[in-house]
Amino acid sequence: MTTLWHNATLATMAEGAPEGVLERGVLVVDQDRIQWVGPIGDLPRELRLRVTQDFDLAGALVTPGLIDCHTHLVYGGERAHEFEMRLQGSSYEEIARAGGGIRATVAATRQADDDALYALASRRLRTMMAEGVTTIEIKSGYGLTCHHEARMLRTARRLAGSHAVGIRSTYLAAHAVAPEYEGRPEEYVDAVCAWLPQLHAQGLVDAVDAFCDTIAFSVEQTRRVLEAARALRLPVKLHAEQFGNQGAAALAAQFGALSCDHLEHLDAGGVRAMAAGGCVAVLLPGAYYLLRQTRPPPVPELRAAGVPIAIATDHNPGSSPVLSPLLMLNMACVLFGLTPWEALRGATANAARALGLQSTHGVLAAGRRADFVVWDAEHPRELAYYLGRNACQRSVHGGVEREH
Numbered sequence: 001m002t003t004l005w006h007n008a009t010l011a012t013m014a015e016g017a018p019e020g021v022l023e024r025g026v027l028v029v030d031q032d033r034i035q036w037v038g039p040i041g042d043l044p045r046e047l048r049l050r051v052t053q054d055f056d057l058a059g060a061l062v063t064p065g066l067i068d069c070h071t072h073l074v075y076g077g078e079r080a081h082e083f084e085m086r087l088q089g090s091s092y093e094e095i096a097r098a099g100g101g102i103r104a105t106v107a108a109t110r111q112a113d114d115d116a117l118y119a120l121a122s123r124r125l126r127t128m129m130a131e132g133v134t135t136i137e138i139k140s141g142y143g144l145t146c147h148h149e150a151r152m153l154r155t156a157r158r159l160a161g162s163h164a165v166g167i168r169s170t171y172l173a174a175h176a177v178a179p180e181y182e183g184r185p186e187e188y189v190d191a192v193c194a195w196l197p198q199l200h201a202q203g204l205v206d207a208v209d210a211f212c213d214t215i216a217f218s219v220e221q222t223r224r225v226l227e228a229a230r231a232l233r234l235p236v237k238l239h240a241e242q243f244g245n246q247g248a249a250a251l252a253a254q255f256g257a258l259s260c261d262h263l264e265h266l267d268a269g270g271v272r273a274m275a276a277g278g279c280v281a282v283l284l285p286g287a288y289y290l291l292r293q294t295r296p297p298p299v300p301e302l303r304a305a306g307v308p309i310a311i312a313t314d315h316n317p318g319s320s321p322v323l324s325p326l327l328m329l330n331m332a333c334v335l336f337g338l339t340p341w342e343a344l345r346g347a348t349a350n351a352a353r354a355l356g357l358q359s360t361h362g363v364l365a366a367g368r369r370a371d372f373v374v375w376d377a378e379h380p381r382e383l384a385y386y387l388g389r390n391a392c393q394r395s396v397h398g399g400v401e402r403e404h
């Protein structure tokens with residue numbers, strides 16, 4: 001079946017294309033692929049003749065489907081009381097040290113059965129999809145045993161099988177030291193490295209991440225996790241320089257990481273290393289905002305060095321209970337100084353790159369996947385402008401329109 005979507009205001013986000021929209025644009029979709037994109041006047045006649053169904057979009061804005069390239073969507077429980085504690089002056093680090101934080105969610109996740117984990121994550125996922133998310137990354141990291149990490153990763157696979165969305169699953173057992181290994185972080189890292197081949201053999205892992213920070217794992221501990229990933233040829237990424245700087249970005253770059261995420265404390269050397277290593281900077285304004293951080297990531301330096309910038313929700317029950325990618329576009333502009341266009345590129349083309357999907361996802365171009373969103377808007381800047389308005393009218397995943 002060949003479908004034609006015409007009278008669109010297209011923001012293709014294609015690399016090299018000038019910023020700005022293409023009016024009276026056309027998308028031709030064949031099966032799950034985009035077959036042709038361009039102005040109506042250039043549409044080849046033989047292609048027009050093959051169309052079996054066409055849709056007039058009446059000038060509506062069309063962008064690539066949004067890609068949320070950093071989430072912790074699968075978990076049990078919630079931590080609203082920690083939000084209250086932080087409002088009363090406790091810090092994220094203090095709450096974590098007192099047994100809250102990641103450890104509290106680990107307990108709740110282990111307690112939730114498989115169906116409960118799935119149902120909770122499915123609800124969150126549907127909220128994201130309603131705002132135009134067509135691809136999402138989901139990390140493990142609240143199981144912290146081989147069995148419970150596997151349950152989280154399997155939940156991500158199960159979600160992929162039952163929702164019209166692409167899902168990449170990332171192994172993040174190096175998120176916190178498991179309670180069973182209290183005071184024995186080196187042994188815990190040994191275990192994290194030993195579990196990985198087993199989980200990978202079950203087809204559960206698309207990439208490997210670690211929380212490399214002054215309040216989490218050291219550079220040397222993280223290096224061991226990255227080596228275990230490299231031995232399996234799995235792509236890597238890091239939670240880097242969120243609370244302090246211990247050279248996590250430089251380590252990631254040595255391993256050719258897809259991305260370094262957070263980066264509030266990234267320094268000039270880290271920026272250079274990321275540029276040389278081809279890493280994407282994934283900025284997470286939701287966590288920055290909710291933790292009331294005051295030092296934004298070095299956006300001008302990242303720009304000057306040519307490091308691609310992506311934006312994600314970092315959805316998690318502690319630092320970022322955010323289910324709105326559109327809100328992240330706004331916050332990336334207001335808090336971090338991105339332009340609305342950069343923010344949209346950050347949630348499409350550059351987010352695809354942060355997942356290693358740049359040859360298939362994130363832009364509207366011939367041969368790419370037909371993942372796109374029709375918005376009740378005329379220009380991409382409106383997507384970053386409104387707060388609390390879901391302008392997503394229609395969305396298409398792999399050529400198939402989803403229910404809204």
Ligand code: NIG
Binds near residue numbers: 101287
């Ligand atoms: O990306 N920084 C570490 N991990 C998460 C927070 C996880 C949690 O608090 O549960 C993050 O912000």
Ligand code: FE
Binds near residue numbers: 070071072239314316
């Ligand atoms: Fe995170």
